[in-house]
Amino acid sequence: MPIRVPEGLPAIDELSRENIFVMGRHRALSQDIRPLRLIVLNLMPLKLATELQLLRLLGNTPLQVDVEFLQTGTHRSxxxxxxxxxxxxxxxxxxxxRRYDGLIVTGAPVERLPFEQVDYWPELVRILDWAAERVWSSxxxxxxxxxxxxxxxxxxxxxxxxxxxxxxxxxxVVDRSHPLVRGFDDRFRAPHSRYTGNSRADIEASPLDVxxxxxxxxxYLAARPDLREVYITGHGEYERETLDQEYHRDQRxxxxxxxxxxxxxxxxxxxTPEVTWRGHSQLLFANWLNLAVYQNTPFDWLTRD
Structure with a gap:
């Protein structure tokens, strides 16, 4: 099934070349189904590349997904x-x-700053508080x-x-019975690129499941038991060349x-780098969309006041 994105988005041409079904607004309106409404808070500096990476993963499921993009108004890329x-x-x-079935919040190159020193932190707090009330799964x-x-x-x-x-x-995988890791191999690979992290002990002392x-x-992966919050510490959305581009950028x-x-x-x-993480990344996003969003969101969620 397709993803529906804003008409004219540059990623559409590349997704179509990759045989990922992207549907225009007019055709989507003719279908008698309720698509999932997702919004992506894109905090990455290379926004077009991140759009394409995430849309590839969201477009690889049998669900129709209506995708919008969110930015911080207090910081312009x-x-x-x-x-x-x-x-x-x-x-x-x-x-x-508005209400949304799902929200994705990307990474950002500000991790070495204290949270409160990030110039858009107050706005991000506002978005997170909004999501807790009006987004089913983030x-x-x-x-x-x-x-x-x-x-x-x-x-x-x-x-x-x-x-x-x-x-x-x-x-x-720590808990093979958990729906988010359904179909995973016992061991899998994933990219990381960061200076900071969260300790396992701190996470296990919280309401989250590791x-x-x-x-x-x-x-790498943690979630609230009701799947309203899902946390990925790495970058499963990265493409073959992403870490290579970061490496040579830092060299320059x-x-x-x-x-x-x-x-x-x-x-x-x-x-040339080898891609060894794509399969699990697609499965993780598909599990989130299907098991945390599609199968759990009340049908009238978007119309509740």
Missing amino acids: KNVSKDHLDRFYRTIDDVEG LFICWGAQAAMWHYHGIPKRELPGGKLVGVFEHE LAVSAEAGV AGLDPAIPRNYYPGDDPDR
């Missing part, structure tokens, strides 16, 4: 045109009176997960002692970055 933001993005002022990624854990549960983020954690790491962990990267900036671990064949940055 320097890496995307104002025209693109004005055309395809809303702010919390635009959507505060999926938080990387710094977005750290921010939501702190706001909802007081779980602190901590500077990682070895510097930046970057690479593709092996994880194991579902998947890595000996090297820590907790003179930061002497570490080579991403378990990413390049032979740890050679001149070789």
Whole structure:
């Protein structure tokens, strides 16, 4: 089934070339079904790349999904045109009176700042409080997960002692009976790229369930028991070249970055990286959409006052 996105979004052409079914508004309105209404708070600087990454995952399920994009009105990205933001993005002022089946909050390159020093933190708090009341299930990624854990549960983020954690790491499933890991292998790989993290002990002391962990990267997946909050500490949405682009960007900036671990064949940055995480990432997003959103959201959720 298709995803429905705003007409004219640049990602549409690439998704169509990849045989991902993208439906226009007029055709969607002719179908006698209720699509899932999702909104993505895109905090990443390269917004077009993140749009494409997430839409690939959302478009790989049998559910019809209506996707909108949200930005922070108190901070404007320097890496995307104002025209693109004005055309395809809303702010919390635009959507505060609406309900959504699902929300995705991306990561952001601000993790080394205390939360309260992030210039859009008050607005993000407003969005998280709104989501708790008017979004059925929220999926938080990387710094977005750290921010939501702190706001909802007081779980602190901590500077990682070895510097930046970057690479593709092996994880194991902790609770095989949990619906979010249905169909997972016992072990799977996922990318990480961050300077901070949350301790397993802190998460386990909260109302959240720990579902998947890595000996090297820590907790990867956690969720509230009712699936209203789902937390991913890594970047399963990343494409083959994403960590490579980050590595060479940091090289050009003179930061002497570490080579991403378990990413390049032979740890050679001149070789094409291998994708070893795509299958589990697609399954995780499909499980969230199906089991946390579609099967749990009341049919009249969007029309409740």
